[in-house]
Amino acid sequence: MGQVTASSSISLDVPADRAVAALADYETTRPRILPDQYLDYQVVEGGSGDGTVVHWILKATESRSRDVLADVSVKGNSVTETDRNSSMVTRYDVTPRGTGSGVTVTTTWNGAGGIGGFFERIFAPLGLKKIQSLVLSNLQRELA
DSSP states (O other), X not given: OOEEXXXXXXXXXXXXXXXXXXXTBTTTHHHHHOOTTEEEEEEEEOSBSTTOEEEEEEEOSSSOEEEEEEEEEEETTEXXXXXXXXXXXXXXXXXXXXXXXXXXXXXXXXXOOHHHHHHHHHHHHHHHHHHHHHHHHHHHHHHO
């Protein structure tokens, strides 16, 4: 069983503090930037920033979905979602770049063992990167 990682990045024409605020806003901004792979999205507690709890079903493929109940922590320019139902952790790191910013989203989880784990480590990151890229593109559109 090895760790599986998927990561995607984007440059934004907004300051880092504005990007972090948008990423940490689970009540208003998040529902607008999540692609169709996020089903049944709901805020369970809070809604903005540290201490927020959110729920969704991530439909990674036609036959594969994950029930996510995530605890949100915000520290500096990072927003982290830690799934209570699995080992999955998604972290959004925002870096100031002149008058704009860069956002990198990285998701890690403990993969399966054996031959299934081998294929998971190859194919799951590719699919998740597509989903991450959609979220980041939607974030860019939302902040434009």
